[in-house]
Amino acid sequence: MAWLTKSFNSSLGKKLLMAITGLFLISFLIVHCGLNATIFLNDGGVAFNEGAEFMGTNPVIRTMEIVLFAGLLLHIFDGLRLWLDNKKKRPVAYAVVDGSANSKWYSRSMGLLGTLLLLFLIIHLKHFWYFSRLTDDLTEAHTLYNEMQIVFQSPIVVVIYVLGCVSLGYHLLHGFQSAFQSLGWNHPKYSPTIKTIGTVYAVVISATFASMPIAFYFHLIH
Amino acid sequence: MEGNLNLTLKIWRQKNTQTAGKFETYQVSGISTDMSFLEMIDVLNNRLIEEGDDPVAFDHDCREGICGMCSMYINGRPHGPNRGVTTCQLHMRSFKDGETITVEPWRASAFPVIKDLVVNRSAFDRIIAAGGFISVNTGNAQDANSLPINKDNADDAFAAAACIGCGACVAACKNASAMLFTSAKISQLALLPQGQIEAATRAQAMVAQMDEEGFGACSNTGACEAECPKGISIENIARMNREYFSATFSSK
Ligand code: HEM
Numbered sequence A: 001m002a003w004l005t006k007s008f009n010s011s012l013g014k015k016l017l018m019a020i021t022g023l024f025l026i027s028f029l030i031v032h033c034g035l036n037a038t039i040f041l042n043d044g045g046v047a048f049n050e051g052a053e054f055m056g057t058n059p060v061i062r063t064m065e066i067v068l069f070a071g072l073l074l075h076i077f078d079g080l081r082l083w084l085d086n087k088k089k090r091p092v093a094y095a096v097v098d099g100s101a102n103s104k105w106y107s108r109s110m111g112l113l114g115t116l117l118l119l120f121l122i123i124h125l126k127h128f129w130y131f132s133r134l135t136d137d138l139t140e141a142h143t144l145y146n147e148m149q150i151v152f153q154s155p156i157v158v159v160i161y162v163l164g165c166v167s168l169g170y171h172l173l174h175g176f177q178s179a180f181q182s183l184g185w186n187h188p189k190y191s192p193t194i195k196t197i198g199t200v201y202a203v204v205i206s207a208t209f210a211s212m213p214i215a216f217y218f219h220l221i222h
Numbered sequence B: 001m002e003g004n005l006n007l008t009l010k011i012w013r014q015k016n017t018q019t020a021g022k023f024e025t026y027q028v029s030g031i032s033t034d035m036s037f038l039e040m041i042d043v044l045n046n047r048l049i050e051e052g053d054d055p056v057a058f059d060h061d062c063r064e065g066i067c068g069m070c071s072m073y074i075n076g077r078p079h080g081p082n083r084g085v086t087t088c089q090l091h092m093r094s095f096k097d098g099e100t101i102t103v104e105p106w107r108a109s110a111f112p113v114i115k116d117l118v119v120n121r122s123a124f125d126r127i128i129a130a131g132g133f134i135s136v137n138t139g140n141a142q143d144a145n146s147l148p149i150n151k152d153n154a155d156d157a158f159a160a161a162a163c164i165g166c167g168a169c170v171a172a173c174k175n176a177s178a179m180l181f182t183s184a185k186i187s188q189l190a191l192l193p194q195g196q197i198e199a200a201t202r203a204q205a206m207v208a209q210m211d212e213e214g215f216g217a218c219s220n221t222g223a224c225e226a227e228c229p230k231g232i233s234i235e236n237i238a239r240m241n242r243e244y245f246s247a248t249f250s251s252k
C-alpha cells in the first residue's frame, strides 16, 4: 500500500484526491439543492419536511451522511494542504503581477474561496444540521421548515448565506471543469461540453441556494 | 529622433544567490522602437560599463526565440506583454514613451537567482534526466517508414516538442508549478511508438523529480498556457495525469 499513499502524496495525487472529493460534493449538492427547492412549492413546507424526514431516518442516507462528512473533511484537508504547500514555492514575491492577463481571479483564489466556504459551512451546520441531528428540538410542531423561517428572519444571517452562495458559485465555476482536467479528462470532443455544464451548474446551484434565505426573509413563500 | 522612447527601468539587482536583492531605477533615452527588449538592456549595459558600474546580468543566447534562455518577468508577465513571444522577440514598439518598466527574474524556490535576472534552471535538466528519454538499439538507423505513426499523434507530439524549456510556465504560475514543461516532455514521447517502452515508469520518475525539485502543484488556472511562448497546451497536463495514474495503478 506504500505505493498508494506515495502516489496520493505526490503533487498529481493530491489533485486527484481533490477532484474525486470535489465531484462527490458536487453530486451531493444536486440532491441537497433539489430537495430544498421544494420549499418553492408553497405548500407550507409539507414536501420539504417529508424529504427531510426521509433523509434523517433512512439508513442508506444516514450511512451516506458519514461518507459525505469524510469526503468533505478529506477535501478540506487536501485543499488546505495544497494551498499552504503551493504558497511556499515562491518565497520572494513578484513586485508586479498582471494576473488578469493570463487567468481568471477565481481560479487563482480557490484556497480563499474554499476557506470562506468552510466558515460558512460551520455556521450553516450549526443552524440546521446541529438542530435536526444533535438536539431534541425537532418536533411535529417545530419542523426544519419552521426553523428555516425563524433563522432567516435575521438580515445578517441572510447576508452571510448569500455571500456563502457567491463563494460557492465562484468555487464551482472553476472547480467543476478543473476536476475533469485533474482526472486527465481533457478532450476536444468533450471539454467544451464539460465547461458549459460546469458554468450552468455553478450558476444554477448557487443562485437557487441564495434565493432560499432571500425568499424566507421577504416572506415570498408560505 | 521621432519614434524613439525615453523609459524608466526598475530592474532587480542581486549580487548572488546568498544575498538579498533590490530594485534599482535607471533612465534610458533614445531607444528605437525597432530594438528588441534585450538590445534595449544592451544599451543600458554599455552605459553602465562606460560609467564603471556592474552591467545587468541576464541570460540570452540565440536571440531568435528558439533557445529559451532569455528569462525576464516584465511588468508582471513572463516575456512581457505580448503572447507567443520570448523576451528576445519582444520589440520596444510594444511600449509607450515615458513608460516605467519593471523587470524581475523568474521567481520560484526551484529556480534560485544566480545574479540579477539570471536564474538556475538546472532543475529542468534533472526532470528530463529522470525519464525524458527513450531506449534505442545502436547500429544502423532503421528505415523511418517502417514505423507507422498516426498523423494526429505525430502532430501533437511535434507540438509538445516545441517546448524550449524557458520556464515561463513556472514563472507565470501562482504555485510555481512545472506541470506544463514536464507534461510537454512526457507527451512528446508518450505519443510515439518509440516512447512506449518506458511508458510505465517515465511519468512516475519525472513527476517524482519535479516534486523533489520543489515546484508546486497545479491549480488549473491556465496561466502557463497563456504565457508559454511556444503555445504548449494544457491538454498535455491532462495527458500527464492519465499517464501517471495509469502507471501508478498498473506498474509493478
Ligand atoms: C469547505 C471548504 C472547502 C475548502 C477549504 C475547499 C478548498 C479547495 C481548494 C483549495 C481547491 C483547489 C485546489 C487546487 O487547485 O490546488 C478546491 C478545489 C475544488 N473544490 Fe473545494 N473546497 C471546499 C468546499 C468545496 C465544496 C463544498 C465543493 C463542491 C460542492 C468543492 C468542490 C471543489 C472542486 C470540484 C474542486 C476542483 C478540484 C480540481 O481542481 O481538481 N469544494 N477546493
Ligand code: SF4
Pocket: B162, B163, B164, B165, B166, B167, B168, B169, B170, B180, B181, B184, B224, B227, B228, B229, B230, B231, B232
Ligand atoms: S512549456 Fe512553454 S513556457 Fe514552459 S518551459 Fe516549455 S516553452 Fe517555456
Ligand code: FES
Pocket: B059, B060, B061, B062, B063, B064, B065, B066, B067, B068, B069, B070, B086, B087, B088, B089
Ligand atoms: S535568447 Fe534564445 S529564445 Fe530568447
